[in-house]
Amino acid sequence: MIEFRTVTKKFPDGTVAVDELSLVIPARQTTVLVGSSGSGKTTILRMINRMVEKTSGDIEIDGEDIYALNPVKLRRSIGYVMQNSGLLPHRKVIDNVTTVPVLNGVKKAQAREAALTLLDTVGLDRSLAERYPSQLSGGQQQRVGVARGLAADPNILLMDEPFGAVDPIVRSELQQELIRIQRDLGKTIVFVTHDIDEAFLLGDQVVLLEKGGRIAQQGTPAEILSRPTSDFVATFIGADRGRRALRVEVVNGRNVVVDEDGRPTGVLQS
Amino acid sequence: MNWVVNNLGLIWSLTLDHVALAVPPIILGFLISIPIGWVANRFHASRGVLLTISGLLYTVPSLPLFIALPAILGTGILDPINVVVGLTIYAVALMVRSVADALAAVDAGVRQAATAMGYSAWQRFWRVEFPLAGPVLLAGLRVVSVSTVSLVSIGSVVGVSSLGYLFLNGLQRNIIEEVASGIVATLVIAVVFDLLLVLAGRVLLPWAKADPTARRARRKTVETAIAGPSAGGSAVDDPAVSDPSMAGR
Ligand SMILES: Nc1ncnc2c1ncn2[C@@H]1O[C@H](COP(=O)(O)OP(=O)(O)OP(=O)(O)O)[C@@H](O)[C@H]1O
């Protein structure tokens, strides 16, 4: 469990990126932070591994103040996946994946063995292990990024728009892959996106953020869809445009679900 | 040709002297430039100051410097140390900018990723930023190498033995072959050094060949290194540099 208690981040230039945020991120679930650009998602995420230092408030992991820990050690115990993969261009795929275990003192041969298994896990062919990142497609690089994030078997995985830079088809594949991996591994995932569909697809809990990291609404996708608590939320999830407003029409004696334009999207099973 | 054949022994031993004088400044200049370039890149305020000072150093004329150094260092006037120190100063002057530029060119995303994974600042520098700066550093080093090899000759004027002796002596005695052999031997050293550096790059930076962004960054620095300190040379005519993908820089 990760807990923020009235956490504020003010950058040296005076920008208050996160204003008195209080948030509980439950263990072994996927929590998605969603909000428009500049709402403070990345800042919140990076305060968890202390890449961004908080200005005030408390941040705890499993009841332990993260400021009581050495930041470098803390980071090695938390997986991090970012947009554009952030792979080290001068190291082969396999060496990218083994980076954190090796930093943690795991023997190289052993780490490599585990890394090959991880490539299987994220759906990458082992033959890519000896390539450099620039020799992979964007989607493949992102998979390596996920494998690297998982390599030290961290309890917590932070993901900052990890699928933001790939085409829709690949993104959809990667999302399904992540759902499968999470079903198997049960990590505490904090996932940042500005795509509300991605948030609803992946999140056990979704946290909708406004500017300054203020929580507009928080809950399961169903809770948020069924009862948006403000116009902001309704607009953000597309409810106001009727985008989420599906209707049932009876066709040939069956309940067909249609969208706002009357296009059929599926059949209700009774 | 007769003169060359009769004096092969002399040419060879002067070549060895020349190499022995050129290698230490290249290595020392590189090593000394790393911390200075790091500081220049790391602290905004220091960048302009350090780069300007190092740029000015390069404009100090070499002959007076070689003559002044014994007084400053307390060395003998004929001591090769003077030439090594003088050339190291020029090497630093050229290389500091390369180091600063090379470090600045390291992708911020990659640096952040390295931090996120749990590299300490020291580990991150040596295992991520420094290697990634490699292609640009190598480009700078090649410029330093050529510059140093050619400047060594001036040491002969102050009596430190190098291939420069062949120009001086050849001119005085009006032996064209002697002058030419000095020039050719210097060129050969410069080319061999350059090949060795390129080879070292191939071995140490195998990833750079695969990485188009590294190639672009490298090309850009060669241009600034050449156009920078040495009287604003026109690297713009170089077809490799006037690549359309770099337009609007
Ligand atoms: N290093 C910094 N210095 C000053 N201001 C910053 C810094 N980093 C972020 N900010 C500001 O803090 C606010 C929140 O930024 P943040 O990167 O957390 O947003 P985000 O929600 O991740 O946006 P995006 O979806 O575009 O990634 C923005 O106004 C941003 O300009």
Ligand SMILES: [Mg+2]
């Ligand atoms: Mg962000």
